[in-house]
Amino acid sequence: MSLWGRLTGWIVLIFGLTYFALPLLGLTEFSLKARRGVYSLDAYAKVIADPEFQATFGYSVMMALVTIALGILIVVPTAFWVRLKMPWARPYVEFITLMPLVIPAIVIVFGYIRLYNTSSWLPLTGSIMGTNLLLAFGYTILALPYMYRAVDTGLRTIDVATLTEAAQSLGAGWVTILGRVILPNVIPAVLSGAFLTFAIVIGEFTLAALLDRPAFGPYLQRIGANKPYEPFALAVIAFGITWACMGLIQLVTRFSKHSKVAR
Amino acid sequence: MAFLELSHLEKSFGSNRVVKDFNLDVGQGEFISLLGPSGCGKTTVLRMVAGFETPSSGAIRIGGTDVVGKRPNQRNIGMVFQAYALFPNMTVAENVGFGLKIKGAGRDEISARVTEMLRLIGLPDLGARYPFQLSGGQQQRVALARALAPKPQVLLLDEPLSALDAKVRVSLRNEIREIQRELGITTIFVTHDQEEALSISDRIVVMNGGIADQVGPPFEIYNRPTTRFVANFVGQLNAFTATVEDGAAGRVRLGGVPVTLPAPVSGGSVDLAARPEALYLGRREGNDVILPATVRDVHFLGSVIRIGANVAGMPVALDTFNRADQPPPAPGAAVELSLSSRDLIVLGG
Numbered sequence: 074m075s076l077w078g079r080l081t082g083w084i085v086l087i088f089g090l091t092y093f094a095l096p097l098l099g100l101t102e103f104s105l106k107a108r109r110g111v112y113s114l115d116a117y118a119k120v121i122a123d124p125e126f127q128a129t130f131g132y133s134v135m136m137a138l139v140t141i142a143l144g145i146l147i148v149v150p151t152a153f154w155v156r157l158k159m160p161w162a163r164p165y166v167e168f169i170t171l172m173p174l175v176i177p178a179i180v181i182v183f184g185y186i187r188l189y190n191t192s193s194w195l196p197l198t199g200s201i202m203g204t205n206l207l208l209a210f211g212y213t214i215l216a217l218p219y220m221y222r223a224v225d226t227g228l229r230t231i232d233v234a235t236l237t238e239a240a241q242s243l244g245a246g247w248v249t250i251l252g253r254v255i256l257p258n259v260i261p262a263v264l265s266g267a268f269l270t271f272a273i274v275i276g277e278f279t280l281a282a283l284l285d286r287p288a289f290g291p292y293l294q295r296i297g298a299n300k301p302y303e304p305f306a307l308a309v310i311a312f313g314i315t316w317a318c319m320g321l322i323q324l325v326t327r328f329s330k331h332s333k334v335a336r
Numbered sequence: 337m338a339f340l341e342l343s344h345l346e347k348s349f350g351s352n353r354v355v356k357d358f359n360l361d362v363g364q365g366e367f368i369s370l371l372g373p374s375g376c377g378k379t380t381v382l383r384m385v386a387g388f389e390t391p392s393s394g395a396i397r398i399g400g401t402d403v404v405g406k407r408p409n410q411r412n413i414g415m416v417f418q419a420y421a422l423f424p425n426m427t428v429a430e431n432v433g434f435g436l437k438i439k440g441a442g443r444d445e446i447s448a449r450v451t452e453m454l455r456l457i458g459l460p461d462l463g464a465r466y467p468f469q470l471s472g473g474q475q476q477r478v479a480l481a482r483a484l485a486p487k488p489q490v491l492l493l494d495e496p497l498s499a500l501d502a503k504v505r506v507s508l509r510n511e512i513r514e515i516q517r518e519l520g521i522t523t524i525f526v527t528h529d530q531e532e533a534l535s536i537s538d539r540i541v542v543m544n545g546g547i548a549d550q551v552g553p554p555f556e557i558y559n560r561p562t563t564r565f566v567a568n569f570v571g572q573l574n575a576f577t578a579t580v581e582d583g584a585a586g587r588v589r590l591g592g593v594p595v596t597l598p599a600p601v602s603g604g605s606v607d608l609a610a611r612p613e614a615l616y617l618g619r620r621e622g623n624d625v626i627l628p629a630t631v632r633d634v635h636f637l638g639s640v641i642r643i644g645a646n647v648a649g650m651p652v653a654l655d656t657f658n659r660a661d662q663p664p665p666a667p668g669a670a671v672e673l674s675l676s677s678r679d680l681i682v683l684g685g
């Protein structure tokens with residue numbers, strides 16, 4: 074590599090560091106300064122002790138789990154069927170699953186509110202349960218691109234068609250095939266999709282705020298506007314969760330590699 | 337009385353007719369091979385029996401009942417694939433027990449049957465392994481055990497040996513045949529390897545372009561091929577063109593030598609064929625046709641010597657057994673070849 078190339082590399086790296094790592098460092102440092110003069114975890118203690126934190130965080134975790142379950146139920150059979158019976162449809166399905174990346178969440182939620190308001194034929198927003206359901210659907214849509222890609226990649230590592238036929242000739246129906254043959258073989262892929270979904274749902278703001286549900290995202294925003302140190306502690310916690318998810322994806326991928334796919 | 341009947345089976349993909357008026361009656365416990373070149377429709381026939389493809393027309397009956405309307409998981413048919421297709425997330429024992437579990441068999445029954453099947457395929461100790469911990473040959477044995485465990489009515493094998501190396505291929509094919517005999521299960525075995533088909537089948541169906549060209553036992557297929565395709569596809573063949581002198585009496589002239597065929601022929605010329613082992617170097621009692629020839633090349637193969645020669649400008653190959661006191665002729669030597677006119681195959685179609 075030339076001197077110029079190396080120099081450019083370093084400049085980009087330094088730029089990236091100042092842009093990304095420095096604010097993070099500053100953030101973390103500041104979150105530790107709640108007590109005058111010394112570093113302490115006071116802000117974290119306060120945040121974690123806050124019942125509203127516990128409530129909203131619990132709510133968001135719940136929502137994330139529901140979203141993951143919905144995502145698996147929708148995506149695994151779809152990706153399986155497309156691979157098995159309609160390979161010609163794959164580009165179209167892929168395009169559709171990418172839509173949520175292009176359409177802003179706010180458009181989706183306005184659409185929801187317009188379609189399912191209290192005077193519509195299906196007044197989902199009229200009840201708390203209905204709104205929760207709507208929010209879970211919205212999250213499922215937001216997570217669709219990641220979930221679909223992950224599962225589709227997982228399906229590529231097995232011979233879907235032959236395994237399906239082998240199971241069929243042994244008497245298995247579709248539910249058995251999906252549940253006992255296909256799903257167990259794409260678990261690592263499903264898990265990495267699930268962790269991504271978790272990371273997205275935990276910090277999501279727009280949908281939760283506009284549907285007025287007590288989720289972690291809006292709470293984060295509210296605290297940020299009103300408290301001095303706690304928002305920074307919260308930001309670090311949220312960031313930590315995201316990173317933990319990424320780490321878990323790495324772990325699952327690596328673990329699965331030498332247990333199953335090897336041959 | 338046929339156990340598995342395929343009658344007037346047709347399959348088209350779009351405008352492509354892949355299987356044409358295919359008829360076959362398979363007896364209970366019979367081992368049938370479908371033999372033919374790539375793309376002739378062997379797999380398609382098998383997949384129609386298994387239920388993975390729907391025939392465009394025709395009937396498939398197993399034990400007298402038409403199964404065309406039934407889904408693959410209702411047909412009680414065992415299938416072994418070229419790609420093994422073991423479930424990677426299950427152990428060998430779980431793979432073998434899968435079909436019984438689906439049927440709702442009890443745990444003791446499953447484990448007894450799994451043990452029995454693993455013993456049958458000669459892998460009694462590998463139940464706890466995962467497929468990726470097995471060799472190709474072992475995986476295919478497990479696939480066979482998995483297909484047989486639920487006691488299917490019919491066993492279908494689609495080129496099960498193609499992915500294995502030569503030695504394993506031979507030993508496993510004999511093993512498959514032995515197991516098949518032991519269980520008495522009606523079997524269809526797809527292959528494009530003629531030696532495989534000849535060595536293990538009760539009967540062979542030679543397929544060409546979606547049609548069953550000839551159906552018969554290996555001995556008959558090899559020695560009495562009824563079409564030019566079968567004659568060429570199965571085994572090595574020397575083809576001659578002879579001019580007809582008196583068709584009704586079967587008198588023809590082969591490279592200037594008069595030959596009397598056992599059956600009448602028609603037309604101005606006729607295509608004849610002879611297997612390499614039917615030709616004899618020199619004269620011999622009973623060989624009524626003597627052909628002058630020039631030796632082209634000599635391949636010493638050990639117990640067999642294959643000699644290439646020219647007869648009236650036509651290349652022929654002949655096999656003779658090695659004899660320590662009789663060195664083979666040198667290339668360029670003028671020799672006499674003889675054969676019995678009864679060994680000449682008249683090629684039709």
Ligand SMILES: Nc1ncnc2c1ncn2[C@@H]1O[C@H](COP(=O)(O)OP(=O)(O)OP(=O)(O)O)[C@@H](O)[C@H]1O
Nearest residue numbers: 349352354372373374375376377378379380381528
């Ligand atoms: N699903 C399909 N759609 C369209 N054409 C098909 C399909 N399956 C098979 N064919 C065509 O049918 C013909 C016969 O295929 P088949 O797989 O039965 O051949 P085969 O005898 O098993 O060949 P091989 O020895 O290569 O396995 C081929 O020309 C193939 O292209």
Ligand SMILES: [Mg+2]
Nearest residue numbers: 378379380494
């Ligand atoms: Mg085939």
